[in-house]
Amino acid sequence: MVKIEPFAVEAWMDAHETKCEYNIAETCCASISLDQLQQLSEDKERPLIDTANILNYGDIRGSDALRQNLSRLYSAKGNFLSPQNILTTAGAIQANYLVAYSLVGPGDHVICHYPTYQSLYEVPKQLGAKVDLWHTRAEDDWAPKIDDLKSLIKPNTKLIILNNPQNPTGAIIKKPLLQQIVDVASEHNIVLFGDEVYRPLFHSINPMDSEFPPSLLSMGYKKTIVTGSMSKAYSLAGVRVGWIASRDPELIETIAEARHYTTISVSQLDEQVAAYALHPNTVHSLLARNIQLAQKNLELMERFMIKNEDECSWVKPLAGTTAFVKISRDGKPVDSVDFCQQLLEKTGVLWVPGSTCFGDEFKGYVRIGYVNHTEIIKEGLDKATKFIRKHLDNVKLAE
Structure with a gap:
């Protein structure tokens, strides 16, 4: 029997997110309705759903319209990615699972960027692989060190996993370091896997900046896989559409074979909504809405940090939807679970305890999702x- 560790962050959200008054733990940009999505389109008369479409299994690997629109997004600056090199999935969580399920097993070694979403390192463990965490630290602005990566490489290393932008910190791996990582993977012929679910929500770094990180698919290394989703940057978690993309047809075919065991096809209705959102008539205004929302709400976060500077510290996020904030009393980290439980009970505000959901080493840390509706964040x-x-004096200190 496979040993499955509790998925701490999802268990926390499952227990509390429908019972809170102010969800500031949510990692998606404030979700929108189908009516709102249509209003964002430049062609408001274009229907969202083809109601005459027969609801069979549809296109097994993903609809042509959706994969064409994803191809366009990954083919910037003439670096064309064929729609055939894209597979759709039921959310990025399934995409990430399929990458690991397809490529690693007992006897393999995996390196995972950390802290990050638990499934990225737990699933390879469940599949029998040995996993080493590539630690990042607040004092380094959550930037991983290339020498640490080199020291973790083993002869049986099959996969290096990145999360860029990073959950929970909102940090990014900037282009120069990303190139160094690609060079290390290429030297050792290791598959490089990037969870890019928070891409392209870059709200605090300009795309013209020389350090702005492109997608891993644009870095010139063939043995690269990326995953993405409609949930975070595109405000459509409810349609449950994610994807896997690679420039290596062999990797895509390997994953497609494994995918048959988990997914016949993704819902036609969901894929039609996703294709509509990613169409050139809609995607730019949708992303502009979410980047503006992130920037506006980040200003509220900055004010909060200034007001509470004696108790709270952080590395200001550059992208994504989350901030990782350390809370202390008299210079000592609080028990983040006790803090979050009391905060919820007394105020209705939901945060995520970092020590439980991201690792014991993150004592005093909480994850705050700040790209919900502005009035929710402010209040x-x-x-x-x-x-x-x-009430901080009544919160336990971390042991």
């Missing part, structure tokens, strides 16, 4: 400030 942060000033 929730105001209540959190009042809680810190009134």
Whole structure:
């Protein structure tokens, strides 16, 4: 029997997210309705759904319309990616699972960028691989060190896993370091796998910046796989559409074979909505809406951090939807679970405890999702400030 560790962050959200008043743990940009999506389109008369379409299994590997639109997004600056090199999945969580399920097993070694979403390192473990975590630290602005990566390489290393932008910190692996990582993977002929689910939500670094990170698919290394989703940057978690893309047809075919055991096809209705959202008539205004929302709400986060500078510290995120904030009392980290439980009980504000959901080493840390609707973020942060000033002395310290 496979040993499955509890999925801590999902268990926390499952237990609390429908019972809170202010969800500031949510990692998606504020979700939108189908009506709102249509209003964002330049062609508002174009129907979202083809109601005459027969609801059979549809295109097994993903609809032509959706894969064409994804191909366009990955083919910037003439670096064409064929739609045939894209597979759709039921969300990025299935995409990530399939990459590991297809490529690693007992006797293999995997290196995973850390901290990150638990499934990225737990699933390879469940499949029998040995996993080493490539640690990042706040004092380094959560940037991984290339020498640490080199020291982790083994003869049986099959996969290097990156999360860029990073959950929970909002940090990015900048282009120069990304190139060094590609060079290491290429030297050792290791598959490089990038979870890019928060891409392209870059709100605090300009695309013209020389350090702006391109997708891994644009870095010139063939043995690269990326995953993405409609959930985070595109505000459509409810359609449950993700994808896997690679410039290596052999990798795509290997994953496609494994995919048959988990997915016949993705819902036609979901794929039609996703294709509509990623169409050139819609995607630019949708992303502009979400980047503006992130920038506006990040200003609220910055004010919160200034108000609570004696108790809270962080590395300001450059991308994505989350911030990783350390909370201390008299210079000592609080018990993040006790803090989050009391915060929820007394104010209705939901945060995620870092020590439980991202690793014991993150004592005092909480993950805050700040790209929900602005009024929720503002009111929730105001209540959190009042809680810190009134109740922090009653919160346990981390052991």
